[in-house]
Amino acid sequence: MAPTDQTAPAATDQDLLSVARRGDYAAFEEIVRRYQDRVYRLGLGMTSQPAEAEEVVQDTFLSIFRGLASFRGDASLSSWIFRVAANASLMVLRRQRRKPHLSLEDTRPDYADDGGGRVRMPGAWVGEPDEMILSGELKGLIEAAITGLPEKYRLVLLLKDVEGLSNDEVAQTLGLTVPTVKARLHRSRLIVREQLDDYFNKR
Amino acid sequence: MAIGASGSTGHSCRDAADALFGFLDRSLCPEVRDEVRVHFERCPPCVHLLDSYRKTISLCRRALSAPVPPETRGRLATRLRQMTANVPGSRSKSG
Numbered sequence: 001m002a003p004t005d006q007t008a009p010a011a012t013d014q015d016l017l018s019v020a021r022r023g024d025y026a027a028f029e030e031i032v033r034r035y036q037d038r039v040y041r042l043g044l045g046m047t048s049q050p051a052e053a054e055e056v057v058q059d060t061f062l063s064i065f066r067g068l069a070s071f072r073g074d075a076s077l078s079s080w081i082f083r084v085a086a087n088a089s090l091m092v093l094r095r096q097r098r099k100p101h102l103s104l105e106d107t108r109p110d111y112a113d114d115g116g117g118r119v120r121m122p123g124a125w126v127g128e129p130d131e132m133i134l135s136g137e138l139k140g141l142i143e144a145a146i147t148g149l150p151e152k153y154r155l156v157l158l159l160k161d162v163e164g165l166s167n168d169e170v171a172q173t174l175g176l177t178v179p180t181v182k183a184r185l186h187r188s189r190l191i192v193r194e195q196l197d198d199y200f201n202k203r
Numbered sequence: 204m205a206i207g208a209s210g211s212t213g214h215s216c217r218d219a220a221d222a223l224f225g226f227l228d229r230s231l232c233p234e235v236r237d238e239v240r241v242h243f244e245r246c247p248p249c250v251h252l253l254d255s256y257r258k259t260i261s262l263c264r265r266a267l268s269a270p271v272p273p274e275t276r277g278r279l280a281t282r283l284r285q286m287t288a289n290v291p292g293s294r295s296k297s298g
């Protein structure tokens with residue numbers, strides 16, 4: 001079956017969804033093309049293994065395909081896909097049984113013991129973030145820091161800071177309240193920041 | 204009484220760190236936001252915290268921005284086509 005003009009790149013998610021629901025495989029493939037990079041990134045961020053990220057993409061879109069007929073459309077397509085992808089990532093992780101992650105006890109920035117609640121003096125994070133050189137070492141360190149986060153924190157950070165969803169969208173996708181999303185995000189950022197700070201201080 | 208870079212506002216670094224998210228998120232009420240801003244203007248460690256926190260967000264996005272590798276892309280499309288062919292009743296047979 002040939003793609004109809006309803007599946008042209010300009011089609012909205014909603015258009016694609018309704019065409020795909022009528023059994024148009026080309027529309028489904030367009031949905032895959034549109035979201036596979038984002039699902040792959042989420043899978044890679046969650047599992048840190050390309051082969052497992054690929055599994056996440058495959059499992060996600062297979063579930064989406066199976067769910068097309070029964071999807072009630074009360075959430076956006078992107079929200080549905082990210083929710084399925086988050087669950088697929090967790091399933092893949094269950095299958096692979098990960099190493100334990102770090103505890104959340106030490107997630108505040110370091111406070112010197114002067115009673116004033118002061119943070120320690122800075123190391124150098126020179127340059128604007130978009131211009132900072134992302135060496136293989138730094139990239140690996142960031143990936144490791146994110147992988148070290150507990151899963152439910154990692155998901156929030158990946159959806160918000162990497163995929164750019166809003167707090168509301170992350171909350172809707174993961175079935176959380178917005179305050180919970182904000183709290184997890186803040187903590188996750190502080191943990192990653194602290195590890196990067198150690199790295200920049202040592203240089 | 205602790206005298207720090209926070210000056211006379213009494214706003215501590217711990218308060219500033221806790222308010223950091225709301226400060227960047229623009230969800231603090233104006234009074235608190237102003238207090239936090241004053242603290243950030245006067246306290247070098249907190250300036251660093253704010254700066255590095257912002258950079259962390261951007262660096263995370265950049266470090267994890269990999270698209271699906273091209274060879275994976277082709278493999279996935281093929282495999283999805285095979286797997287969805289076995290899903291009963293959901294594939295249009297018209298054409």
Ligand SMILES: [Zn+2]
Pocket residue numbers: 118119208209215216217219242246247248249
């Ligand atoms: Zn301070």
